[in-house]
Amino acid sequence: MKYTKATNYALHMIVYMIEHAQSGNLSLHTLADHFNVSATYLSKILTQLVKADLIESTSGANGGYALRKKMEDISYMDVIKATEGTGSLFECKFQEGSKCLIQNVMAEAENLMETYLRDKKLYEVAKIQIGKGKSF
Amino acid sequence: MKYTKATNYALHMIVYMIEHAQSGNLSLHTLADHFNVSATYLSKILTQLVKADLIESTSGANGGYALRKKMEDISYMDVIKATEGTGSLFECKFQEGSKCLIQNVMAEAENLMETYLRDKKLYEVAKIQIGKGKSF
DNA sequence: GCGTGATTACTCGGATACAAGATGTCCGAGTTTGAGCGG
DNA sequence: CCGCTCAAACTCGGACATCTTGTATCCGAGTAATCACGC
Numbered sequence: 197m198k199y200t201k202a203t204n205y206a207l208h209m210i211v212y213m214i215e216h217a218q219s220g221n222l223s224l225h226t227l228a229d230h231f232n233v234s235a236t237y238l239s240k241i242l243t244q245l246v247k248a249d250l251i252e253s254t255s256g257a258n259g260g261y262a263l264r265k266k267m268e269d270i271s272y273m274d275v276i277k278a279t280e281g282t283g284s285l286f287e288c289k290f291q292e293g294s295k296c297l298i299q300n301v302m303a304e305a306e307n308l309m310e311t312y313l314r315d316k317k318l319y320e321v322a323k324i325q326i327g328k329g330k331s332f
Numbered sequence: 333m334k335y336t337k338a339t340n341y342a343l344h345m346i347v348y349m350i351e352h353a354q355s356g357n358l359s360l361h362t363l364a365d366h367f368n369v370s371a372t373y374l375s376k377i378l379t380q381l382v383k384a385d386l387i388e389s390t391s392g393a394n395g396g397y398a399l400r401k402k403m404e405d406i407s408y409m410d411v412i413k414a415t416e417g418t419g420s421l422f423e424c425k426f427q428e429g430s431k432c433l434i435q436n437v438m439a440e441a442e443n444l445m446e447t448y449l450r451d452k453k454l455y456e457v458a459k460i461q462i463g464k465g466k467s468f
Numbered sequence: 469g470c471g472t473g474a475t476t477a478c479t480c481g482g483a484t485a486c487a488a489g490a491t492g493t494c495c496g497a498g499t500t501t502g503a504g505c506g507g
Numbered sequence: 508c509c510g511c512t513c514a515a516a517c518t519c520g521g522a523c524a525t526c527t528t529g530t531a532t533c534c535g536a537g538t539a540a541t542c543a544c545g546c
Contacts, residue, residue: 255518256500309445391479392539
């Protein structure tokens with residue numbers, strides 16, 4: 197099990213959008229160029245972020261993507277859930293519900309990671325990178 | 333990202349082997365029957381556990397699989413590493429090494445889960461299930 | 469009784485088939501802005 | 508100046524194509540115990 201590339205893109209995308217939050221809408225093309233990804237593919241990922249209410253999109257000329265949620269509040273977990281989907285990492289195939297003791301332990305472990313990532317905000321990274329003048 | 337079925341099987345397999353540790357070697361066929369999995373497939377998983385030095389296999393008549401590592405010491409993480417492979421869950425595709433701040437945070441989160449699972453031993457589950465007379 | 473060989477009960481590993489999910493492309497359709505043009 | 512149309516600049520979503528990985532099967536080979544048989 198690995199995090200998908202989509203998650204990798206999405207996280208960097210949000211950081212980039214935080215850095216350029218004052219520049220108004222960012223077009224798909226701009227983002228795709230900057231990250232060197234195909235625009236059509238990137239649009240799929242951004243759509244996921246839109247559905248998760250992290251960003252919003254406006255179509256038509258001068259349209260594009262912009263943050264929707266308050267930038268200081270966007271956590272790693274927000275983004276990960278959007279791209280990886282909700283649902284536990286481990287599911288016992290032998291017993292239904294939470295009867296499986298192994299599954300309970302695994303869930304506890306996942307929970308640990310999850311709360312950590314729910315507290316960590318992407319804003320922190322963006323701040324630092326703005327200071328350094330870095331782009332991603 | 334999800335844990336694979338193989339991990340699910342492997343964890344239950346180890347618990348079962350702890351419960352039946354006194355019965356000598358457990359044949360592939362016995363295990364496959366009990367968990368209702370094809371023997372050939374299960375053998376692949378067990379081979380991974382052998383390579384991770386968690387269990388040992390003896391071929392020939394009366395052969396089979398038995399625990400190698402001290403049963404009280406086998407952690408969830410031992411098994412997971414064996415089946416899922418080592419290596420981080422998240423790898424930044426833009427920057428090499430640990431230059432990516434996002435990756436560092438993700439690694440920290442993973443580390444949290446990992447240490448938890450390294451402390452948790454499968455022996456605990458086996459003990460409880462022996463008490464209940466359960467099989468998995 | 470004692471070697472020797474065959475049989476039986478096992479695991480090992482490569483090759484391969486199959487399924488699912490991640491990755492990526494194509495294209496047609498909808499939406500908003502703004503420029504151009506005629507009245 | 509107003510209103511109309513039209514093109515340009517955008518995003519949206521479905522349908523695919525492709526690649527990778529997990530899941531699973533088949534089969535031939537190797538290994539160890541045990542049984543049978545002949546001496």
